[in-house]
Every structure is written in C-alpha cells, then in structure tokens.
Amino acid sequence: MTHYMKAKIAVAAFIILTTLALPTQAQDAASQNKAYTGAQASDKTYKVIYQLDSGSPDVINKAIRNIGNLLNDPRLSGKLKVELVAFSGGTEAFRKGSEYEQGIKGLLERGVRIVQCLNTLKERKIEKSELYDFLAYTPSGNGELVIRAEEGWTIIKP
Amino acid sequence: MTHYMKAKIAVAAFIILTTLALPTQAQDAASQNKAYTGAQASDKTYKVIYQLDSGSPDVINKAIRNIGNLLNDPRLSGKLKVELVAFSGGTEAFRKGSEYEQGIKGLLERGVRIVQCLNTLKERKIEKSELYDFLAYTPSGNGELVIRAEEGWTIIKP
Amino acid sequence: MTHYMKAKIAVAAFIILTTLALPTQAQDAASQNKAYTGAQASDKTYKVIYQLDSGSPDVINKAIRNIGNLLNDPRLSGKLKVELVAFSGGTEAFRKGSEYEQGIKGLLERGVRIVQCLNTLKERKIEKSELYDFLAYTPSGNGELVIRAEEGWTIIKP
Numbered sequence: 390m391t392h393y394m395k396a397k398i399a400v401a402a403f404i405i406l407t408t409l410a411l412p413t414q415a416q417d418a419a420s421q422n423k424a425y426t427g428a429q430a431s432d433k434t435y436k437v438i439y440q441l442d443s444g445s446p447d448v449i450n451k452a453i454r455n456i457g458n459l460l461n462d463p464r465l466s467g468k469l470k471v472e473l474v475a476f477s478g479g480t481e482a483f484r485k486g487s488e489y490e491q492g493i494k495g496l497l498e499r500g501v502r503i504v505q506c507l508n509t510l511k512e513r514k515i516e517k518s519e520l521y522d523f524l525a526y527t528p529s530g531n532g533e534l535v536i537r538a539e540e541g542w543t544i545i546k547p
Numbered sequence: 548m549t550h551y552m553k554a555k556i557a558v559a560a561f562i563i564l565t566t567l568a569l570p571t572q573a574q575d576a577a578s579q580n581k582a583y584t585g586a587q588a589s590d591k592t593y594k595v596i597y598q599l600d601s602g603s604p605d606v607i608n609k610a611i612r613n614i615g616n617l618l619n620d621p622r623l624s625g626k627l628k629v630e631l632v633a634f635s636g637g638t639e640a641f642r643k644g645s646e647y648e649q650g651i652k653g654l655l656e657r658g659v660r661i662v663q664c665l666n667t668l669k670e671r672k673i674e675k676s677e678l679y680d681f682l683a684y685t686p687s688g689n690g691e692l693v694i695r696a697e698e699g700w701t702i703i704k705p
Numbered sequence: 706m707t708h709y710m711k712a713k714i715a716v717a718a719f720i721i722l723t724t725l726a727l728p729t730q731a732q733d734a735a736s737q738n739k740a741y742t743g744a745q746a747s748d749k750t751y752k753v754i755y756q757l758d759s760g761s762p763d764v765i766n767k768a769i770r771n772i773g774n775l776l777n778d779p780r781l782s783g784k785l786k787v788e789l790v791a792f793s794g795g796t797e798a799f800r801k802g803s804e805y806e807q808g809i810k811g812l813l814e815r816g817v818r819i820v821q822c823l824n825t826l827k828e829r830k831i832e833k834s835e836l837y838d839f840l841a842y843t844p845s846g847n848g849e850l851v852i853r854a855e856e857g858w859t860i861i862k863p
Contacts, residue, residue: 414814415810415813415814418813418814418816418839419813419838419839420839422813422818422819422839422840422841423838423839423840423841424841425818425820425841426841426842426843427820427841427842427843427844427848427849427852428843428848428849428852428853428856429852430848430852430855432855435851435852435855437851440703442609442613442705451758451793454793454828455793455847456847458822458824458845458846458847458848459845459847459848459851461824461845462844462845462847462848463844464844464848464852465848465851465852469851477609477612477613494573497573497576497577497580498572498573498576500576502580502583503580504583504585506616508616508619512612522577522581523576523577523578523580523581524580524581525580525581525582525583525584525585526584526585527584527585527586528585528620528621528622529616529617529619529620530616531613531614531616531617531620531703532585532588532616532617532620532622532623533585533586534701534703535593535595535617535623535627535701535703536585536586536587536588536593536622536623537586538701539588539590539593539701540586543850543851543854543855543860544701544702544703544860545756545847545850545851545860546704546862547758598861600767600771600863635767635770635771652731655731655734655735655738656730656731656734658734660738660741661738662741662743664774666774666777670770680735680739681734681735681736681738681739682738682739683738683739683740683741683742683743684742684743685742685743685744686743686778686779686780687774687775687777687778688774689771689772689774689775689778689861690743690744690746690774690775690778690780690781691743691744692859692861693751693753693775693781693785693859693861694743694744694745694746694751694780694781695744696859697746697748697751697859698744702859702860702861704862
C-alpha cells in the first residue's frame with residue numbers, strides 16, 4: 390500500500406511538472422499514459438481458459454508462469470476460476486515424468502482445472518496411461534475453447 | 548455411448564475408492580479434476596473466427612486440423628458458424644497451387660467462410676490472381692477480428 | 706466508393722455467370738464466399754487490447770503493424786480504443802534505444818495506451834529506468850487481459 394501511495398505521489402508530481410512545462414501534444418499523450426495504473430477488477434468472478442497448443446518448452450513454461458502470475462494478481466484474489474486445456478503439441482506438458490509435472494500439479498492444487506483434448510490422443514496415438522492420472526478429458530480442445538468462450542470465459546493463449 | 552458409460556463408471560469407482568482412502572487435499576483436487584468430462588454446449592449457435600497470421604507450415608496445418616476437429620466435435624454438431632481470416636504470413640495458406648489448397652477447399656465445402664486481408668496484399672505486393680479464386684476480402688484482418696468479436700464471435704489463434 | 710461499386714458489379718456478374726452454368730454445390734460455396742466483403746461495424750465503440758508476450762522481432766514488428774492497420778481500417782475510424790500490454794519477452798519492445806522506439810511512440814501519439822507488466826520486471830530483473838519513460842504499469846499482464854476482456858475488450862495476440 391505504501392508502495393502504491395508513493396507511486397501515486399510520483400505520478401501526480403510528474404503530471405504537475407509536465408503541465409507547468411506547457412506540454413506539447415506528445416507530452417500530453419505521455420503523461421496521460423503514465424498516469425494509468427492498470428484496470429480495476431469490479432466484478433465478482435473472472436473465468437479464464439488457457440489454450441496450450443504448443444510443445445515448445447518456452448511456451449509451456451510461459452503458460453505455467455502466466456497462470457501463476459494471474460492467480461497472484463492482487464486485483465483478482467479470490468475471484469478467479471481457471472481452466473488449462475492442452476491439445477496438439479501442448480499435450481507434451483501432461484506427460485508422466487516430464488519436466489512440467491511439478492508445475493502442472495502445483496496449478497491443480499491451486500484449483501486450476503487441467504484438461505486434455507481427446508482428438509489429439511487419437512491423432513498422435515498417445516495412450517491415457519502415458520499422461521498424468523488426474524487429467525480431465527474433453528472431446529476436442531477447440532470445442533472446449535468455443536463453448537467456454539460462449540459461457541463468458543476469457544481465452545488466453547500464452 | 549457405451550464408451551461414455553464405461554468412463555463414467557470408472558470415474559465413479561475412482562471417486563469411491565479415493566473417498567474410502569481418506570483423501571488428502573491433493574487427492575481431492577485430483578479426483579474432482581478427473582470427474583470433469585468437458586463443457587456442455589447448451590446454446591443454439593456458436594460463431595468462431597480463426598486468426599491465421601503465420602506462414603509457418605506447422606501453424607497453417609494446425610489451423611486446418613483445428614477447424615476440422617471443431618466441426619467434428621459432437622457437442623457442436625449443426626451449431627457452428629466458422630470464419631477463417633488470413634493476414635500477414637498467413638496469406639501463404641491461400642496461394643494457388645500451395646500444399647494447403649485441398650485442406651482449405653475442404654473447409655470451404657464444409658461451410659467455412661474463407662477471408663483474406665487486403666492490407667497484407669498491399670504490404671507484400673501480392674496480386675489477387677496469385678490466390679484462390681473463391682476468396683472473400685476484408686479491408687483489414689485485425690478490423691475483421693475486432694468487429695466479429697464485438698458481434699459475439701470467439702477468436703481462436705492456432 | 707467507385708472502387709466498391711466496381712467490385713459489387715464484378716461480384717454480381719460472377720454470381721450470374723456461375724448460376725447460368727448450373728453450379729455444383731462446390732461452386733455455390735465458392736460464389737457465396739466470394740460475395741462477402743468483410744464484416745460491417747455498426748457499434749459506436751470498439752475496445753481492443755493487444756497481447757505482446759514474445760521478444761521475437763517478427764512478432765513485435767507484426768504487433769506494431771497490426772495496430773497501425775487496425776487504426777487505419779475505414780470501418781472503425783473514430784471508433785477505437787486500443788491498449789498494448791507487454792509481458793514476458795514482449796518487454797523487449799519497450800527498451801530505451803531499441804529498434805522499436807519509433808514504432809511504439811507512433812502508437813502512443815495515435816492514442817494507444819502502452820502498458821508494461823510489473824511481474825515481468827521482477828522475474829527478469831529489469832529496472833523501470835531501462836524502459837521508455839512514458840510507460841504505464843499494471844500488476845500483471847495476464848490480470849490486465851482478463852479484467853479488460855471481462856469489461857468487453859477484445860484480446861488480440863499478434
């Protein structure tokens with residue numbers, strides 16, 4: 390909070406100083422931009438579905454980190470419902486013994502629903518026994534995204 | 548259906564067994580997750596716009612496969628309206644004689660609207676005659692996404 | 706306008722000709738597709754948040770170009786509110802002296818809000834002094850996307 394107050398005083402000082410200096414239009418744009426401190430969460434619930442469709446370690450690690458950061462965002466504390474759906478290459482994140490196991494289990498324990506596309510298993514000839522035992526399955530990852538979006542969920546693709 | 552029933556019995560058995568074993572919180576999370584079988588489609592119509600903005604063969608093939616899987620999802624049968632808009636590198640998917648021609652024509656015949664961004668043609672000096680004759684054109688791919696989203700369409704980026 | 710009329714006449718001629726030729730179902734799909742000229746913007750305001758989470762020069766340049774094209778789309782003239790939020794590798798677009806400085810400042814001057822995720826600064830040990838002075842900051846980029854989407858903004862990931 391103290392940190393926020395300091396930030397607000399700094400922003401106010403910045404606005405006063407730039408105003409005194411008779412700002413050009415560009416300075417106006419800059420000072421208006423600088424004064425913004427992020428959107429405010431006024432709703433009760435925020436539902437988010439993460440799309441994981443790449444087997445790239447960068448993307449999988451980003452997805453795990455992104456969801457963690459979302460769950461830690463003070464604006465959304467206690468307001469989130471999160472689902473992670475993997476399909477295509479993203480299924481690599483759900484392999485037993487993979488480097489992602491701890492990260493994915495950490496999300497599960499924080500209440501994130503962890504869902505795998507059944508189409509991908511058919512296309513890539515992957516057995517359920519190769520994947521974590523706790524997974525949920527959905528007929529298609531794309532169908533899951535579309536139905537969730539229609540229900541008001543936000544899709545994020547890391 | 549028999550497959551679904553078996554799955555449901557298996558899930559029920561799993562829940563009973565884990566309950567008898569006095570589950571820890573982690574086991575609770577796992578069994579609750581496992582019981583989920585995908586979102587249910589209760590609406591009449593689902594409108595989806597696919598964003599194809601990469602020339603990577605992996606991404607283009609994934610897009611074609613994704614849309615096919617969506618159209619085959621039993622939950623959404625007869626309820627879908629789908630548009631595919633290409634811009635930036637994604638325009639490669641629409642070149643006459645490309646390896647994607649059959650896949651894209653297959654989508655067209657299944658009722659998918661196939662749309663190309665006009666800005667990209669200008670930026671990359673591509674003539675319409677280099678692209679499939681059946682294409683629709685929109686002033687900008689990004690504008691198309693934004694207007695469709697405001698109309699209630701879901702954006703998916705493969 | 707004359708250009709549009711010509712296009713419409715061409716489309717009408719195309720439809721008449723293909724009709725006279727007793728079209729197969731495939732020709733029907735083609736002519737219906739070809740007749741589409743892009744979605745129409747009937748709303749007053751369109752709010753769009755761009756997600757920039759990659760340090761790849763291709764992606765950063767695409768994002769800058771995408772937003773420019775959106776702002777130039779005649780259908781959306783005077784109706785747009787745009788925010789660009791960077792996190793993860795996307796923060797590279799906001800480094801003082803980077804090759805992107807002119808492009809990002811151009812967007813700022815056209816009214817685009819330019820926002821950086823604070824989590825990324827912590828994770829990557831980046832100081833605010835390394836980034837443009839005019840930036841706005843948000844607690845988390847993912848939280849920003851989710852709150853904006855809930856407020857009715859469209860997310861686009863270039």
